[in-house]
Amino acid sequence: MTKGLSLETIMKWIFMGLALSMVSLTLGARLHQSYIEKKNYALESAQELKFSIEEHGLYVPDDIILGRLGVSWRMARPGEDAKLSLRSGGKDLKLTLDKKQIITSIIEEERYLLLVGLLGLIAAVELAVLISYVLTRPLARLAWGCRKIAGDAAVTLPCGALAPYEIRELTDSFNDMAKQIKRWKDVQMQISRMDRLAALGEMISGLSHEIRNPLASMRIQTDLLRLEVEAMAPCAENSAAKDACEIIGIIEKELDRLNGIVSQLLSFVRPKQVMITSVLLDELLPWCRSMLGPQAEKHGIRLVTRQTSDRVTVMADKEMLQQLIMNLSLNAIQAMESSPRSRERVLTVTIGAEDDGRGFLSVADSGPGIPEEIRHRIFDPFFTTRKEGTGLGLSTVQRIVEGLGGSLSMDTSDEGTVFTVFLALDSDGPRA
Amino acid sequence: MSPLIYYLAAFGAYTVSIILITGQSFGWNETKKSFYLGGRRISMLPSTATFCATWISPLSFVGYSMWLYRDGYIAFLASVNGWLLGLLFFPFIVRRLREKYVLSLPEWLWRTYGDVRVRKLVALTMIFLYILYLVIQFRAFGITVSYMLDIPAGFAATSLIYLFVLYTTFGGYPSVVRSDVLNLFLIIIGVSVAAYFALPGGFEPKEAFDVILMKGSPETARKLTFAEIFSAFAIMLSWGLGVAGNPQYAIRIIACRTKRDAYGMLSVSPFIVGWFYLCVTFFVLVCKAKYPLPGSMEETLAFARLGQFLPDVAGTFLLISVIAAAVSTANSQLLLAACSLCYDLFPSGTNASSGEGPFEEDRFLLLNRAAITAIASIALVLSHANLPDYLMLGRISWTLVAICFFYPLFLPKMVVKNMLFYVLSVALLLQSVLVFIIGISPEYAMLAVLLLEAVLFKFNRYFMPEGAAGLGYNK
Numbered sequence: 070m071t072k073g074l075s076l077e078t079i080m081k082w083i084f085m086g087l088a089l090s091m092v093s094l095t096l097g098a099r100l101h102q103s104y105i106e107k108k109n110y111a112l113e114s115a116q117e118l119k120f121s122i123e124e125h126g127l128y129v130p131d132d133i134i135l136g137r138l139g140v141s142w143r144m145a146r147p148g149e150d151a152k153l154s155l156r157s158g159g160k161d162l163k164l165t166l167d168k169k170q171i172i173t174s175i176i177e178e179e180r181y182l183l184l185v186g187l188l189g190l191i192a193a194v195e196l197a198v199l200i201s202y203v204l205t206r207p208l209a210r211l212a213w214g215c216r217k218i219a220g221d222a223a224v225t226l227p228c229g230a231l232a233p234y235e236i237r238e239l240t241d242s243f244n245d246m247a248k249q250i251k252r253w254k255d256v257q258m259q260i261s262r263m264d265r266l267a268a269l270g271e272m273i274s275g276l277s278h279e280i281r282n283p284l285a286s287m288r289i290q291t292d293l294l295r296l297e298v299e300a301m302a303p304c305a306e307n308s309a310a311k312d313a314c315e316i317i318g319i320i321e322k323e324l325d326r327l328n329g330i331v332s333q334l335l336s337f338v339r340p341k342q343v344m345i346t347s348v349l350l351d352e353l354l355p356w357c358r359s360m361l362g363p364q365a366e367k368h369g370i371r372l373v374t375r376q377t378s379d380r381v382t383v384m385a386d387k388e389m390l391q392q393l394i395m396n397l398s399l400n401a402i403q404a405m406e407s408s409p410r411s412r413e414r415v416l417t418v419t420i421g422a423e424d425d426g427r428g429f430l431s432v433a434d435s436g437p438g439i440p441e442e443i444r445h446r447i448f449d450p451f452f453t454t455r456k457e458g459t460g461l462g463l464s465t466v467q468r469i470v471e472g473l474g475g476s477l478s479m480d481t482s483d484e485g486t487v488f489t490v491f492l493a494l495d496s497d498g499p500r501a
Numbered sequence: 502m503s504p505l506i507y508y509l510a511a512f513g514a515y516t517v518s519i520i521l522i523t524g525q526s527f528g529w530n531e532t533k534k535s536f537y538l539g540g541r542r543i544s545m546l547p548s549t550a551t552f553c554a555t556w557i558s559p560l561s562f563v564g565y566s567m568w569l570y571r572d573g574y575i576a577f578l579a580s581v582n583g584w585l586l587g588l589l590f591f592p593f594i595v596r597r598l599r600e601k602y603v604l605s606l607p608e609w610l611w612r613t614y615g616d617v618r619v620r621k622l623v624a625l626t627m628i629f630l631y632i633l634y635l636v637i638q639f640r641a642f643g644i645t646v647s648y649m650l651d652i653p654a655g656f657a658a659t660s661l662i663y664l665f666v667l668y669t670t671f672g673g674y675p676s677v678v679r680s681d682v683l684n685l686f687l688i689i690i691g692v693s694v695a696a697y698f699a700l701p702g703g704f705e706p707k708e709a710f711d712v713i714l715m716k717g718s719p720e721t722a723r724k725l726t727f728a729e730i731f732s733a734f735a736i737m738l739s740w741g742l743g744v745a746g747n748p749q750y751a752i753r754i755i756a757c758r759t760k761r762d763a764y765g766m767l768s769v770s771p772f773i774v775g776w777f778y779l780c781v782t783f784f785v786l787v788c789k790a791k792y793p794l795p796g797s798m799e800e801t802l803a804f805a806r807l808g809q810f811l812p813d814v815a816g817t818f819l820l821i822s823v824i825a826a827a828v829s830t831a832n833s834q835l836l837l838a839a840c841s842l843c844y845d846l847f848p849s850g851t852n853a854s855s856g857e858g859p860f861e862e863d864r865f866l867l868l869n870r871a872a873i874t875a876i877a878s879i880a881l882v883l884s885h886a887n888l889p890d891y892l893m894l895g896r897i898s899w900t901l902v903a904i905c906f907f908y909p910l911f912l913p914k915m916v917v918k919n920m921l922f923y924v925l926s927v928a929l930l931l932q933s934v935l936v937f938i939i940g941i942s943p944e945y946a947m948l949a950v951l952l953l954e955a956v957l958f959k960f961n962r963y964f965m966p967e968g969a970a971g972l973g974y975n976k
Contacts, residue, residue: 173503180650191664
């Protein structure tokens, strides 16, 4: 993009030119008027003097005549046009106006005016600069805002308290437009994500079926193989049979793991039927302590369970809530593994109720937080930063929350991350 | 033709030139760095021009001239020698100043010695001393203009410099540099023309040499007393240290595009400044020998009267050069005072995260311009108050500068970081008591205070464990 002159620069030069012209015009007109007045006065006084001298036939010495006429007159040089000819004592005198003297006397008389003119000129130019600034700055801000939006950034333009109506209107409209664009982008992102998930689901569903059947067959055959080996020679007596049993055990373990992954994939693409009932969140806390306590202890993490309200009853599926808490907590425990040793590792599970009729359940960690560059991808299926992760934990959490008709929020910083799930309160259930 | 016409024409031309040359400000892409330092992209020649133009103030022009006219070469020994002595210190601090990437000298002190209180204390002192400096420029300008236009010295005459200075300072450092190029050109032309036309019969090398040697003057035969020599030495030392530590020069070193440009600027400047002093000294010595002035007279007015002994055009150039000297120094000092107020003393909005995009920067620079207007207005009012003469105001300012900056800038290894704030506070307080309450000459007081600073640093270094004292500076 080629950069021409800015509107501000053009306005400044125009205003400066106007100021300069106005001052020159005013001072010029005033000086010209003074010159004309002085010249006319000199001519009139000269005519009066001529009349009195010639009428009475007086003889007046040259220097007296020049003294009476003042500095505006001088003797005409030979060959020069005379503005005044008078006869004094029989002698012709030729006089002319001394323009240089007239101008000098005007400038001496009008020097205050000239000073005021210069003061006015500088003041006008400074004012021009300020006016250009005030008028063009909102446009520059809008241009900056448009560039930001084009660069895919969210932007809200401030509007000064003293901004005129038009600028205020323009800024408000711009901010509304920026909000709409952002909303539209969010919707587009959601639609594109749903499309991706649908395609992914179809593919996973087909693949899982194809893998699961041979896996089941392989598991049965392995069991049969173990029985055969044990029948031929008991493992406790024969070392070769013992080795074979160990190898078969490893194969069984790996097959079970593969089966587990396939089940997880299937449950992700074809979640089980949601059974929404009244669930007392308070009951989840003892479960958390018993299920998560040993895990947390193993990783040197302090588990804290809290409740900000008593007897909070929400409409949900208890089993799914437990899965949700488990997924979030395991994620939190893994996140805290990378936090420095000096920082206390705390996993906090909190339940409570909001004033707006929603119950909540939050899982917080004291880990290093989620880096900004991956925040928008953490709910994508199969997105993981760990070598052994499936990348389904948080996407399953999101799917569960959506299935329960709730909402999920995330707050992350250097101090840690908090996931909060909001669910509708059971209107008939007890709540303190 | 009446000299008034020359004066008016020259003055009008100067006004229009300043308006056209320095007219742009409030740019959308302005930042603090571009406003205070021109983005640290000023090349050697404009840097040299602004360095020299800022150097030549009515104090070093009119004040020195009239002292020379009155007392002869003792003025040269004490003042010009002192100032040029200060110039010798600058090459030693180029690297130290530029490595910190700061926008102001108080910030440099903070980043170097790690105490934000030092930054605030020095910023406050700078605001005070630059207002005093501004009073000098405003007064000299007002009197010169009133003489040139034959009007009473008052607000009308002084308002012009107020508007000039606001106009040039609103554009920040780049605007100041542009106006300084014009001002330096006018100053050098003015003093060169004055020196050339000073001798009544035209310039004659032999006669000029006699004038420089002050042949026939009774003062050449007079021997200086010990008190005079000591006084001249004290003034020379204190003015030298004042120049060496003066932030208006240090900031120009920081604003240079490269270190090479900074060294280039410091190498060329002595020649320009030297030429200026040579011309002024010669012109004043001719006036002293040939044109006696009647009785006691205000110094700027007396200097303007000396100008009338020159041909009209030369006299006009000389008086315009006094105006240029006043404007060039005033806008630079006003920018530094506003920077101290907005950036160092109350640095609100200087945190990058406190606002979105360029809005915060824009708001900050607008506040800066409001501060410029406020400080200039205070100086304008004070220039009509009954303050001491130029030399006294300059002496007060220079000594304060030396007290604040001499040790931190030039002897950093001597400074005890953790004690710097207390030492500077005690030093400034003591200097104020000695000068304003007891009435000691600022130079003598400053020498005592600098000695006290050294003793305090030594004392702390001796009695405090090295780790607690925080010796030296942060590289």
